[in-house]
Amino acid sequence: MEVYLEFKYLSDMTLASIRRIIAASSVGTMIEWYDFYIFGMLAKTISLEFFPADNPTAALLSTLAIFAAGFIVRPFGALVFGRLGDKVGRKYTFLLTLILMGGSTFLIGCVPGYKSIGILAPILVLLLRLIQGLALGGEYGGAATYVAEHAPVGKRGLYTSWIQTTATLGLFVALGVILLVKSNMSEAAFTAEWGGWRFPFWISLLLVGVSVYIRLNMSESPLFAELKSSGKTAVNPLKESFQQRANFKLVLLALFGAVMGEGVVWYTGQFYAQSFLETKCKLDFEQSRTILLWAIAAATPFFVFFGWLSDRIGRKWILMTGMLLAVLTYRPIFGYFIDHSIALDPTATTIVLTSDLYWKFVGLVFLLIFYVTMVYGPIAAFLVELFPTRIRYTSMSLPYHIGNGVFGGLVPFIGLLLSTSLPGDPLVGLWYPIGITAVCFLIGVLYLDNKLDENVMD
Amino acid sequence: MNSLKRAFGLVWLILGPLVIYGLVDAAIQFIDPLGKKDINNPVVWIIIIGIFTPIAIGLMIFGWYAWKGDYDRLPHSSAELD
Numbered sequence: 268m269e270v271y272l273e274f275k276y277l278s279d280m281t282l283a284s285i286r287r288i289i290a291a292s293s294v295g296t297m298i299e300w301y302d303f304y305i306f307g308m309l310a311k312t313i314s315l316e317f318f319p320a321d322n323p324t325a326a327l328l329s330t331l332a333i334f335a336a337g338f339i340v341r342p343f344g345a346l347v348f349g350r351l352g353d354k355v356g357r358k359y360t361f362l363l364t365l366i367l368m369g370g371s372t373f374l375i376g377c378v379p380g381y382k383s384i385g386i387l388a389p390i391l392v393l394l395l396r397l398i399q400g401l402a403l404g405g406e407y408g409g410a411a412t413y414v415a416e417h418a419p420v421g422k423r424g425l426y427t428s429w430i431q432t433t434a435t436l437g438l439f440v441a442l443g444v445i446l447l448v449k450s451n452m453s454e455a456a457f458t459a460e461w462g463g464w465r466f467p468f469w470i471s472l473l474l475v476g477v478s479v480y481i482r483l484n485m486s487e488s489p490l491f492a493e494l495k496s497s498g499k500t501a502v503n504p505l506k507e508s509f510q511q512r513a514n515f516k517l518v519l520l521a522l523f524g525a526v527m528g529e530g531v532v533w534y535t536g537q538f539y540a541q542s543f544l545e546t547k548c549k550l551d552f553e554q555s556r557t558i559l560l561w562a563i564a565a566a567t568p569f570f571v572f573f574g575w576l577s578d579r580i581g582r583k584w585i586l587m588t589g590m591l592l593a594v595l596t597y598r599p600i601f602g603y604f605i606d607h608s609i610a611l612d613p614t615a616t617t618i619v620l621t622s623d624l625y626w627k628f629v630g631l632v633f634l635l636i637f638y639v640t641m642v643y644g645p646i647a648a649f650l651v652e653l654f655p656t657r658i659r660y661t662s663m664s665l666p667y668h669i670g671n672g673v674f675g676g677l678v679p680f681i682g683l684l685l686s687t688s689l690p691g692d693p694l695v696g697l698w699y700p701i702g703i704t705a706v707c708f709l710i711g712v713l714y715l716d717n718k719l720d721e722n723v724m725d
Numbered sequence: 726m727n728s729l730k731r732a733f734g735l736v737w738l739i740l741g742p743l744v745i746y747g748l749v750d751a752a753i754q755f756i757d758p759l760g761k762k763d764i765n766n767p768v769v770w771i772i773i774i775g776i777f778t779p780i781a782i783g784l785m786i787f788g789w790y791a792w793k794g795d796y797d798r799l800p801h802s803s804a805e806l807d
Contacts, residue, residue, distance in 0.1 A: 687764055
C-alpha cells in the first residue's frame, strides 16, 4: 500500500514540477547560507562598527555573536524547527526559517553603529545573529527532507545533491557580492558607518522576497501530507527521536559515523584553507579569495555527480573514501602551501604568487573541495533514508547541525589552540580535522550499512 | 565483524570522558584574563565545554550501545524501530 502510494504520486509528477521543487528549495537554502556567511566574511568591519575592543561588554557580546550563533543556537534551531516540521509540516516550517533569516540579515544592515546608539548596537546585532543561527538550524533539514520526499526511488541522491550545492554556492555568492561592492568604492566608503559593507545585508531582502514568493506557491511534501491525513504524525517528535532507544541509536550513528567527519572535512576545505592561505602563508587578500572562487566554481558540479553516483553504488563508500583521502592528504597539501609561499621568503608580510604557482594552488584547493563534494554530496539522502517520515525533520537536523556547526565550526578554534600549544609546526592545526575524520571513518566503516532504502514512505 | 563492533564499543565508551578531561585541562591551561586570543577567553571555553559535554556523553552512550550489540544489525524499515 505504502509503496503503491509513493509510486502513484511520484508518477503523477512531471520532470518540470520536480525541477521546480528542487530549484525553489535550493535557492531558498542558498540564500540562507549567503545570509549566514556575509556576517563572518565582514566580521572585521562589523566588529569595528558594533563591537569596539575597548568596551569589555561589547567584546563579550562579540564573542557570543561569533560562538553562540554557530555552536549553541544552530543545534537548538534544529530541535525547535525540526519539531515544528514534523508536527505542522515541511513547507511552512522552512518558509518560516527563510523569513526569519532574511529579516534578521536585512535588519543587521540597518542597525546604527556603536558611535550612534552605544551599547544598544551590539545587543541588537547579537540578538539578530542568534535569530540567524536559529533559522539556519531549521532550514537545511526542511529543504533536504522536502526534496527527498518528492524524489522517486533511485534519484534521491541526485535530487538532494542540489540542496548540497547550496552551502558552497551561498559562500560563492557571498564572496562575489562582497568583492563586487568592494571593488566599486574606496576602502573608506566601504567601511563608513552607513557604507558599502551594509549593501550585502540589504540585498538579502530582495533575494529572500523572491524565494518566499516561490516557496509560497509550493505544496506540502506528499509523504508528510499523506501522514497527516491519516493522523499518523508524531505527537512528540523530540521524545520519539531522542528517548526511544531504537531511533536514538541511529541519531548517534549518523553523528559519529558520518556527519562529524563530513563537517570537519567541509570546514577544512572551504574555510580553514582560506584562513590558512591568508594568515599562515601570508597570501595576498585578493589572491586567496579568487583561488577559493575558482576552486569552488570547478568543484561544485561534483556535489551533483556524487549524489548521482550514490544512487547507483550506495552512500557509505563515497562518504568513507572522501574521509580517507582527507586524512591521508591534508598534511602534504597544506605543507605544499607553506613550502611554496612564506617558506620562500619568511620575512615577507604579503606573498603574491606567480601565475604558475597560483594555478597550482587553485588545483590543490579544488582537491580539498573535491573531498567536500564526496562527503557532502550524498549526506542528505543518507540522513533522509536513515529516519522514518514522522520524525525525519527532527532526527536528521540535530546530528547535521552538531556535525557541521559544532565539529566543523570548531576547526579554526582548535587549530588556534593547537598552534598556540605547539608553535613549531605550522601544520599542527590539521591534527584536529585529521583526528575527527579518522575516528568518524572508523565508526562509519564498522557500523554503517551501504544499503539504499528504497521506500522512505515508512 | 559483530565482535569487532562490540569491542570497539569499549573504545568509544572510554573516549567520551577523555574528551571532557582534555577540554577542561586545556581550559585551565589557556584561560588568561590578560590574554587577547579567543583561547584565553573564559566565555568561549564555557560555551565549548557546555556544548561538548553532552556530545561526549552521547559518544559514551554510542559506545555502550555498540558494546551491547545494538549495532550488530541496523533496522531496514520503520516497523523495526517501533
